[in-house]
Amino acid sequence: MKRFYFTVLAMLLAIGASAQDSNNETPVATPIAVDEVLTPNEARQRRGFSTDECFVPKGQWIFGGTASYSTHTNEDYKLLVVDDIDSKGYTVNVAPMVAYAVGKNMALGVRFGYGRTLLVLDNASVSVSGNDFNVDYFHRLKHSYTGTLFWRPYIPLGYSNRFAVFAEVQLNMSGGQSKVVAENGIIEGMHNYAGNYSQTFGASVALQPGIVAFVTDNTAIELSIGVFGIGVDHVTQIKNQIDGGKFMSSNANFKLNFLSVGFGVSFYL
Numbered sequence: 001m002k003r004f005y006f007t008v009l010a011m012l013l014a015i016g017a018s019a020q021d022s023n024n025e026t027p028v029a030t031p032i033a034v035d036e037v038l039t040p041n042e043a044r045q046r047r048g049f050s051t052d053e054c055f056v057p058k059g060q061w062i063f064g065g066t067a068s069y070s071t072h073t074n075e076d077y078k079l080l081v082v083d084d085i086d087s088k089g090y091t092v093n094v095a096p097m098v099a100y101a102v103g104k105n106m107a108l109g110v111r112f113g114y115g116r117t118l119l120v121l122d123n124a125s126v127s128v129s130g131n132d133f134n135v136d137y138f139h140r141l142k143h144s145y146t147g148t149l150f151w152r153p154y155i156p157l158g159y160s161n162r163f164a165v166f167a168e169v170q171l172n173m174s175g176g177q178s179k180v181v182a183e184n185g186i187i188e189g190m191h192n193y194a195g196n197y198s199q200t201f202g203a204s205v206a207l208q209p210g211i212v213a214f215v216t217d218n219t220a221i222e223l224s225i226g227v228f229g230i231g232v233d234h235v236t237q238i239k240n241q242i243d244g245g246k247f248m249s250s251n252a253n254f255k256l257n258f259l260s261v262g263f264g265v266s267f268y269l
Helices: 002-023 040-047
Strands: 061-079 082-103 106-128 131-135 138-156 163-187 190-214 219-239 243-268
Touching (some): 061 106, 082 138, 190 243
Antiparallel strands (some): 082 106, 106 138, 190 219
16 A cells, blocks of 8 residues: 555656646747838738639630620500600620630630610600600611720639639720611601711720639639729711711719629630
């Protein structure tokens, strides 16, 4: 029994001595940087806009685009103060896109767009304060073309490589044609018609951020909206193939442009 007590006492003394030695150890201080100078790349990483996650690897091709079609037919339709609307028409837009990843999470590409709109308005009437205005014949056909060179950096969201945001910088060149034929009263019992033909050329620089989400390994859906743009447009118009005129306009905006909302599908190959 005494031998057992001496054994337990020796073990307790050994544990106490080791604990005392560990408490007497001098802790090692971790150096703290004072007035640390960061490089531009390091500063971007601190903000979180740079990441080691590879969402789009260098050398990857991206194909995709958007397409839309709509049509309408109105018979004796009423819209606010406009009565007896008889009209029909359609709008079609296509915009294929191809891009190449020149670096990790960075793509350079081109986009081409075509749009066609037809409006046939055979009748409409407006009555304001006892004054009646009628439109008996108005036809308009418009074609538009757009070419875009864009640069798109991606910022992955999380670590799943399924979601990312991007800020697409665009350089746009556009053109279009428009033909309008409208009734211009009755002369000597015969309907008189007037026609206008116009050509439009424009250029703009725009910023369009968005979000992309992969639904399969190679297929993704994209949603974007314009927030900034600077552009200029030049319009040349000829009336009845006799009279001519010109019009030029410029614009700059920094706001949500709901007319430039884009929704499309892309394939990453």
